[in-house]
Amino acid sequence: MTQSLVAIEGLSAISTRDGGAPVLRDVSLTLEKGEVRGLVGESGAGKSTIAKALLGILPSTVKVTGGFIRFEGRDLLAMPRRELSDLMGREITLIPQDPQTALNPARRIEAQLTDGLRLKLGMGKAAAHERALQLLDEVQIRNPERVLAAYPHELSGGMRQRILIASAFALNPKLVVADEPTTALDVTVQKEILRLIRRMQEAHGTAVIFVTHDLGVVAKICDRVTLLYAGKVIEDGATAGMLTAPKHIYTSALIAAGPRYDRPNAGLEPVPEAVFRQLRAEIGIAERRV
């Protein structure tokens, strides 16, 4: 059997701030090379916690109580700090949620785009500049020289997200964690950005963990989906299969709750309370976690 790129096995974690409430319950999932995996769930479902764990940036208020995260067979949670920080930014990178806050307002784009190239690869200034131009071309930014010399506030949100995508793929990472990268953008830009991430991912052969709460986004970009609720994996499978023939009642309720473009006047159907009752019973929690 070939080794998975990422194998999360029985990962459990609690929040130390929340009186030891579980944030992840025995989560297992695997991610193959070049695969795009959606992590879907409402706020507090644990999708961001998994993403942060993959990046080694779990907040001090979250404590892992069991399980492993293996990246190419190496246990990320037990890895020495030095080794971990060497891995991060080189093999595992991040596309952040909000392009407004993810670029330093006081530094030019070139400096920020080439940080990784210079720090991780030891590239010289000229070589990094060349590579930056190439990257901007890859994410379809016209007049890249002008953009490299610009400050973030001189660029639009979509433009900034393109730069952040270029930056995430700059070192040909094996895994990109995309943390709701389209949430802060308007719908038309969203579509382009999704297409761009997909194209970059295919061109670089990179696996992507795509964190989102939007099943519509998942349908557009993900090969496989993991649906989480209250830190537990509810359903896991190929996107097409899951969206057309959901196995779990929560999945079908979520699909039904989404907007229907074929019936724009039908209105939204919230997930029925009965579904949450069943979920809580299955997971074994008394109250609905918000």
Add this chain to the structure above:
Amino acid sequence: MTASDLLNRLFMAVLTLMGVAVIVFCLLRIVPGDPIAMMISPSATPADIAALRAHYGLDLGLPQQFGIWFMDVLKGNFGTSISQRRDVMELIGERLPATLELAFAALVFGVLAGGVIATLGTLARRTTLDPALDFINGLFLAVPDFVWALALVLLLGVFWPVFPLSGRIDPTLSTYFHTDFYLIESLVTFKFAAFGDLIAHMVMPMLALGLPLAAIVVRTLKEALAEAMVQDYVLLARLKGMSPLRLVLQEALRNAVGPTLTLTGVQFTFMIGGTVIVERIFSYPGLGNMAIDAVINRDLPLIQGIVLTFGAIFILVNILVDLIAGWLNPRGAAHG
């Protein structure tokens, strides 16, 4: 700040100084005290006094006095000191460099010390050092400059006399200076003995003026740095392998420095005010020390000249701070 903004500010500065001139002139005539009474001998006759009054123009009406003084000031003539019988501009010119050297030394010390401590505190956040630092800084914030001055006199002047207690330079050090900027001149002409002596004299007043500034810089800068350090761009830079120190200095500092800069500008003007009392305590021959003598002697032209000089410094510092803030912030708007 654009060029037209700058011109606008300079124009406003001139208007402000005119306002200062009017207020100082009026205030000095309202407060009790007669410069003539300070200079006459007990044997002077009323006629002598009247002649002296006429000599200094004090027999004229207030608007007339102001008119004469103001027109002279516009021509660059600040009049003659009553107590020292010398040109006011000349007196100020001799003393101002000493005060400027002291104030800038205190400014550099305060900003550097505050900046270094704020940076260390930011690197040490979430350790026990952090709250300890905040506590000590809270104490430092509560101690004003003149209390520092007195404490330093006791500590470093009396109990453990490492620094000279008063003055600007050892008078036995027979060094001739071409300018009144002793510190700068001794440095550029390689007179290191004089330079060392000047520094030794400056340490205590500089600490007295600079320590309160340092405490304020630590407080504001540390808070702003803490805010900047949790931004996504810092996280991204950390993932890209940037060292903690570079994260603070390169990523966070420039975005965090705005409020500190503005506050430092304000504090610096307070500090110039603080030189008056601190220079007095250390008998440092600066403008502030002379200001106290001028007030004691009711030396109206000298007081007016000194106050206008202080006013001009305040305004220039504020314009400078806005210029630096605009230069630091690429979005062009000055930080609040």
